[in-house]
Amino acid sequence: MKIIVLGGFLGSGKTTALLSLARFLVNRCEKRENAVMILENEIGEVGVDDKTVAAAGLNVTNLFAGCVCCTASGELTVAAQRILREYDPEWLIIETTGIAYPREIRANLGSALGLEPRILVIADAVRWKRLYRAMNVLLAGQLESADAVLLNKCDAASPDAVAGAEAQIGTLNGAIPLFRVSAADGIADEVWETATGCGL
Amino acid sequence: MSHNHEHAHDEHTHTHGHEEHEHTDGEVEVTTHDGAVIASVGFVSRQPEERLSALMTEELSRFGRQIGALGGIIGHVKAAVTSRRVTTFSLTEPDTEPGVAALGCESTVQLAAIVFGVAEDALKTIAERAVSALR
Numbered sequence: 345m346k347i348i349v350l351g352g353f354l355g356s357g358k359t360t361a362l363l364s365l366a367r368f369l370v371n372r373c374e375k376r377e378n379a380v381m382i383l384e385n386e387i388g389e390v391g392v393d394d395k396t397v398a399a400a401g402l403n404v405t406n407l408f409a410g411c412v413c414c415t416a417s418g419e420l421t422v423a424a425q426r427i428l429r430e431y432d433p434e435w436l437i438i439e440t441t442g443i444a445y446p447r448e449i450r451a452n453l454g455s456a457l458g459l460e461p462r463i464l465v466i467a468d469a470v471r472w473k474r475l476y477r478a479m480n481v482l483l484a485g486q487l488e489s490a491d492a493v494l495l496n497k498c499d500a501a502s503p504d505a506v507a508g509a510e511a512q513i514g515t516l517n518g519a520i521p522l523f524r525v526s527a528a529d530g531i532a533d534e535v536w537e538t539a540t541g542c543g544l
Numbered sequence: 545m546s547h548n549h550e551h552a553h554d555e556h557t558h559t560h561g562h563e564e565h566e567h568t569d570g571e572v573e574v575t576t577h578d579g580a581v582i583a584s585v586g587f588v589s590r591q592p593e594e595r596l597s598a599l600m601t602e603e604l605s606r607f608g609r610q611i612g613a614l615g616g617i618i619g620h621v622k623a624a625v626t627s628r629r630v631t632t633f634s635l636t637e638p639d640t641e642p643g644v645a646a647l648g649c650e651s652t653v654q655l656a657a658i659v660f661g662v663a664e665d666a667l668k669t670i671a672e673r674a675v676s677a678l679r
Contacts, residue, residue: 354619354658388584388656389573391566395624395654442619442658443580478617478660482578 345428347436347459348540349449351486352466353475354442357496359393360527361466362439363400368536369435378403378431383423387441397439403431420449421456428457443482447489464539465490466527469501472509484516492521492539499526568652570679572671574664580619581664583657583671589679593627593649596678600625600653603674607657610670616662623655653678 350365352358366380373379382404384394397404407423420438427436438461440446446463453459465486468475472495476483487493493513498506506524513522523535536542567573567586575582589596600623607621629649635642657671
C-alpha cells in the first residue's frame with residue numbers, strides 16, 4: 345500500500361484536488377474494487393468533505409478524531425492498519441484537516457506501519473498573502489515536509505498574486521516541484537505523475 | 545468504534561468530544577483547536593431542494609459577512625446537503641396509467657465553520673441563526 349498525505353490550509357482546494365488525484369490513480373491501478381481508498385480527517389464533528397468524495401463513487405473512511413497529526417492520537421494508525429488489513433488497496437490517500445502538519449502524520453505512519461507517505465500540499469494562490477501574514481507558522485510548517493506543492497486557484501488569482509505566492513513558497517521549500525493549477529478545472533495527469541512519483 | 549475523549553499533547557492543544565454518528569439534531573457544537581474555533585451542526589431541512597440551495601448561498605454569504613464584521617478570519621465555512629425525494633407510483637386498474645405523487649423532499653445538512661479570531665459564543669450564535677433560517 346502506498347500512501348499520499350494531502351495537506352494544506354483550510355479552503356485551499358484539497359478535496360477538489362483529491363477527486364482529480366483519485367481519478368488519476370484509479371486509472372493507473374489494476375481494475376479492482378478498493379484499489380484506491382480515501383481517509384478523511386475532518387476537524388469538526390460533522391462530515392462535509394467525505395460526502396463530496398463518496399458522491400464521486402470513491403470508498404471513503406472518515407476520522408472525526410480532531411487533528412490526527414496529534415502524536416498522542418493512535419486513531420490514524422489504527423484506521424490505516426484496518427484499511428490495509430481489510431482492503432489491501434494499492435493507494436491510500438489521507439486528506440488532512442486544514443490546520444494539520446503533514447510531517448507529523450508522516451512520522452506517525454512511519455513509526456507505526458513502517459510506511460513512508462508522500463506529502464502533497466495544496467496552497468491557495470488567492471488568499472496566500474493574507475493568510476501568510478496571519479498564520480505564517482502554520483503555512484510554513486505545512487510546506488516544510490512537502491514532496492510537491494500544488495498552487496491552486498491560479499485561475500482566480502492575479503498574476504502578481506500567483507507570482508508572489510510562488511516566490512514565497514520557494515523560499516520556504518525551494519527544493520520541491522511546484523505546479524500552478526486550478527483544481528476546479530481539472531489537474532493534468534502529467535502533474536500527478538510528477539507529484540506522486542508515479543512518473544519516476 | 546465510538547468514543548468520547550479529551551486529550552492534549554506537547555505540540556499543540558485542543559479539546560473535543562464526539563460520537564461517531566451523523567449529527568442531525570440541530571445542536572451547534574463549538575470546539576477549539578490551535579487557535580481555530582470550529583462550529584459543527586447537522587440538521588434536517590424540509591425546504592424544497594431549489595429553495596434550500598438558494599437559502600444556503602444566502603446564509604453562507606451572511607455567515608462570512610458576520611465573521612468579517614467581528615474581525616475574524618474565515619478558514620473555511622462549508623456544508624454538504626444530501627437530499628431524499630420520495631415519489632410514489634400507484635396502479636389499481638388494468639389499462640390505466642399509474643398515478644404518480646411526489647411526496648416532497650427531506651434534506652440532511654452537515655455544516656462546519658472553522659474560523660479564527662472570533663469568540664466561541666459569537667460563532668455559536670451565528671451558526672444557530674443560520675440553522676434557524678435553513679430548516
